[in-house]
Amino acid sequence: MAIDKGQISRNMYRDLAAIESELPREWAISDQRMQINKEMRNRIKITTINMPSCNNLDLNENPDIFDPEVVKEVITSIGKGGQRSIKDILRFIVPSLVERKILDLQRPIIYLKISGDSRNVGRKVKHVMVTFAIMDDITNLHRPDHHHTLVLYPGCENYDSLSVALSLLRTELRKLSEIGINIIGVNWIINLYFSSDWKFLSICCLGFNSANSQFFCPWCGISKKQVADLGKQWSISKEMSELKANCNTYDGHHSMPLFDMISLDH
Numbered sequence: 001m002a003i004d005k006g007q008i009s010r011n012m013y014r015d016l017a018a019i020e021s022e023l024p025r026e027w028a029i030s031d032q033r034m035q036i037n038k039e040m041r042n043r044i045k046i047t048t049i050n051m052p053s054c055n056n057l058d059l060n061e062n063p064d065i066f067d068p069e070v071v072k073e074v075i076t077s078i079g080k081g082g083q084r085s086i087k088d089i090l091r092f093i094v095p096s097l098v099e100r101k102i103l104d105l106q107r108p109i110i111y112l113k114i115s116g117d118s119r120n121v122g123r124k125v126k127h128v129m130v131t132f133a134i135m136d137d138i139t140n141l142h143r144p145d146h147h148h149t150l151v152l153y154p155g156c157e158n159y160d161s162l163s164v165a166l167s168l169l170r171t172e173l174r175k176l177s178e179i180g181i182n183i184i185g186v187n188w189i190i191n192l193y194f195s196s197d198w199k200f201l202s203i204c205c206l207g208f209n210s211a212n213s214q215f216f217c218p219w220c221g222i223s224k225k226q227v228a229d230l231g232k233q234w235s236i237s238k239e240m241s242e243l244k245a246n247c248n249t250y251d252g253h254h255s256m257p258l259f260d261m262i263s264l265d266h
């Protein structure tokens with residue numbers, strides 16, 4: 001845990017273990033790590049996604065991650081994404097949430113939040129990640145290790161890449177929102193929410209304009225000209241069901257929304 005949390009490299013740890021005889025040897029840690037990975041892979045499978053190529057990277061943006069080891073690994077895995085089934089993860093975590101009295105068998109509703117964002121890894125590539133968290137678990141909601149990774153790929157943060165990467169997740173979310181999921185003999189109702197920055201929500205997930213367009217608001221039909229009109233009543237006037245039926249219903253929308261199973265007021 002200390003190695004992972006403190007980001008201590010294998011070589012560094014070898015040096016530490018050489019001067020401190022009570023520390024387990026590096027190979028023993030590696031063995032243990034492999035065993036944990038194997039056990040987790042059996043319970044929650046990681047499958048790969050073939051990603052479309054992506055050439056329009058913005059080299060003017062500053063890197064968020066510099067670690068050369070990470071940058072190298074990410075660059076060599078371009079073209080491949082990883083994904084895990086949200087159902088597998090729910091089956092794994094719900095029993096412990098029930099045990100901790102976060103979820104209640106008598107009131108089987110789960111408030112679930114999907115999030116997405118990207119980071120620049122070095123100057124050449126973005127790492128795009130989609131995660132989920134259980135909103136009922138309020139005390140842990142802002143802790144990274146309670147955000148479970150669903151999709152992770154090196155490449156572009158755009159609509160085309162995400163529509164490929166999110167294929168399995170969208171099928172599963174549609175089922176979860178329609179029929180729920182049976183875990184430990186109980187049928188759980190899943191209430192879906194979504195949270196991300198403007199770019200990820202608007203361009204990537206709604207198939208909608210960018211923030212500096214004539215029609216820019218994901219929630220209503222306001223145009224740039226009306227921005228200063230304080231006399232107008234603003235409300236969430238767009239409906240996901242309308243977008244689902246025809247993505248050109250509202251000005252500025254060009255593609256089908258990717259999370260069409262999550263309503264716009266969520």
Ligand SMILES: [Zn+2]
Nearest residue numbers: 217219220222
């Ligand atoms: Zn608006």
